[in-house]
Amino acid sequence: xxxxxxxxxxxxxxxxxxxxxxxxxxxxxxxxxxxxxxxxxxxxxxxxxxxxxxxxxxxxxxxxxxxxxxxxxxxxxxxxxxxxxxxxxxxxxxxxxxxxxxxxxxxxxxxxxxxxxxxxxxxxxxxxxxxxxxxxxxxxxxxxxxxxxxxxxxxxxxxxxxxxxxxxxxxxxxxxxxxxxxxxxxxxxxxxxxxxxxxxxxxxxxxxxxxxxxxxxxxxxxxxxxxxxxxxxxxxxxxxxxxxxxxxxxxxxxxxxxxxxxxxxxxxxxxxxxxxxxxxxxxxxxxxxxxxxxxxxxxxxxxxxxx
Amino acid sequence: xxxxxxxxxxxxxxxxxxxxxxxxxxxxxxxxxxxxxxxxxxxxxxxxxxxxxxxxxxxxxxxxxxxxxxxxxxxxxxxxxxxxxxxxxxxxxxxxxxxxxxxxxxxxxxxxxxxxxxxxxxxxxxxxxxxxxxxxxxxxxxxxxxxxxxxxxxxxxxxxxxxxxxxxxxxxxxxxxxxxxxxxxxxxxxxxx
Numbered sequence: 001x002x003x004x005x006x007x008x009x010x011x012x013x014x015x016x017x018x019x020x021x022x023x024x025x026x027x028x029x030x031x032x033x034x035x036x037x038x039x040x041x042x043x044x045x046x047x048x049x050x051x052x053x054x055x056x057x058x059x060x061x062x063x064x065x066x067x068x069x070x071x072x073x074x075x076x077x078x079x080x081x082x083x084x085x086x087x088x089x090x091x092x093x094x095x096x097x098x099x100x101x102x103x104x105x106x107x108x109x110x111x112x113x114x115x116x117x118x119x120x121x122x123x124x125x126x127x128x129x130x131x132x133x134x135x136x137x138x139x140x141x142x143x144x145x146x147x148x149x150x151x152x153x154x155x156x157x158x159x160x161x162x163x164x165x166x167x168x169x170x171x172x173x174x175x176x177x178x179x180x181x182x183x184x185x186x187x188x189x190x191x192x193x194x195x196x197x198x199x200x201x202x203x204x205x206x207x208x209x210x211x212x213x214x215x216x217x218x219x220x221x222x223x224x225x226x227x228x229x230x231x232x233x234x235x236x237x238x239x240x241x242x243x244x245x246x247x248x249x250x251x252x253x254x255x256x257x258x259x260x261x262x263x264x265x266x267x268x269x270x271x272x273x274x275x276x277x278x279x280x281x282x283x284x285x286x287x288x289x290x291x292x293x294x295x296x297x298x299x300x301x302x303x304x305x306x307x
Numbered sequence: 308x309x310x311x312x313x314x315x316x317x318x319x320x321x322x323x324x325x326x327x328x329x330x331x332x333x334x335x336x337x338x339x340x341x342x343x344x345x346x347x348x349x350x351x352x353x354x355x356x357x358x359x360x361x362x363x364x365x366x367x368x369x370x371x372x373x374x375x376x377x378x379x380x381x382x383x384x385x386x387x388x389x390x391x392x393x394x395x396x397x398x399x400x401x402x403x404x405x406x407x408x409x410x411x412x413x414x415x416x417x418x419x420x421x422x423x424x425x426x427x428x429x430x431x432x433x434x435x436x437x438x439x440x441x442x443x444x445x446x447x448x449x450x451x452x453x454x455x456x457x458x459x460x461x462x463x464x465x466x467x468x469x470x471x472x473x474x475x476x477x478x479x480x481x482x483x484x485x486x487x488x489x490x491x492x493x494x495x496x497x498x499x500x
Contacts, residue, residue, distance in 0.1 A: 001401070017403065024404035028391065031409075034441060039391045067391075297391075302401035 160219035342373035360405035383410025414443030
């Protein structure tokens with residue numbers, strides 16, 4: 001594997017190999033005081049973030065450091081990007097300095113794909129606009145495997161702001177590749193055009209979807225990407241599409257609640273639901289580090305593919 | 308490990324020049340002898356046996372069973388994957404990771420015996436020593452291998468050797484165990500090109 005740009009087109013075998021590696025890394029680090037492996041010693045990983053992030057950036061940094069890579073963090077605000085440097089020039093500058101891998105987040109869909117064509121370094125997409133966020137989908141799949149055993153034939157309901165969500169897109173591709181059935185629940189205004197061509201079922205009634213699902217994934221309402229009226233009021237959205245305590249009761253006993261974070265408590269998810277044992281939100285974050293270690297391992301700790 | 312043992316050896320039709328060096332009975336006798344040697348060198352101190360995947364793991368369990376049978380003390384048997392500590396990762400396609408499971412009680416201040424099927428360059432054992440250091444500080448570390456085929460590239464030797472088999476680098480030694488293969492045997496064959 002040379003880059004990780006999307007989960008669309010990620011083969012089942014490759015996805016399972018990444019998830020298995022993540023499991024083994026978690027196991028190898030379990031109960032150890034020192035979370036340090038020598039595997040990527042001397043390799044340089046640059047995180048280049050053009051959008052705000054807490055968990056993804058920190059998670060990649062920790063993943064790289066636990067594998068002994070040198071990690072350099074660049075955020076657009078404090079860099080030459082603020083002086084008007086183009087993405088291409090920034091990418092080439094980082095490659096010229098000897099970066100082995102660039103982890104990029106950018107508000108434009110396709111930014112990571114373009115960057116992969118410009119430079120010889122490995123590129124990991126850490127979120128590009130409303131397009132994809134492959135490592136989030138991988139950590140969600142890892143969490144669901146932990147809780148449910150496997151994904152074949154499982155039903156996953158993704159709820160909320162699908163149109164702006166790269167998490168939903170990446171999950172839709174990966175989960176169907178892994179054999180799960182994906183159901184989307186959202187107001188019509190928050191569904192993308194062309195959703196009927198996706199390999200999913202679509203509904204607008206959350207209460208009807210919950211009893212038959214093995215997992216429910218709540219999406220954040222991305223106010224920063226909304227220019228216009230997508231729903232009448234936050235209160236109405238919350239009443240119709242929020243995961244309340246009453247709705248938690250509609251889920252089967254074994255069902256898992258996921259949220260990619262950051263959560264808007266009281267909006268798409270109630271306080272008590274987010275903190276309930278059914279919610280795997282902390283596990284998602286923990287798995288995120290191991291999944292990102294696995295991605296770096298597969299990209300950087302192997303013979304270079306012959307282009 | 309595939310460079311030393313070949314892969315999927317048992318399932319396929321054997322290449323023409325494959326010779327059996329140890330039969331199933333020989334393997335059983337060899338493991339029993341190694342168990343006696345380990346007891347002589349270490350008793351009454353309790354041991355932790357750590358198998359290196361793939362075939363070091365069943366060997367560690369077999370040794371542990373024999374050692375207990377012959378009156379030795381085994382404090383625990385574990386599995387130690389050394390892939391993340393290898394120095395040849397960037398020379399090959401991505402290697403899948405194997406299980407690591409340490410016995411309860413950890414490795415601090417105990418006598419650890421690393422167990423592997425074939426000792427060749429010594430690089431796997433070097434990686435294993437690095438890995439062990441991450442999990443604790445054993446009182447001492449020893450090495451038991453079923454087959455020593457020579458061609459060391461590092462100053463490493465085994466404390467317990469089942470069988471010394473001088474080989475050419477053009478040959479492959481295959482250790483087959485019922486836990487992972489069709490039968491118990493040690494075979495030698497020409498390296499496939």
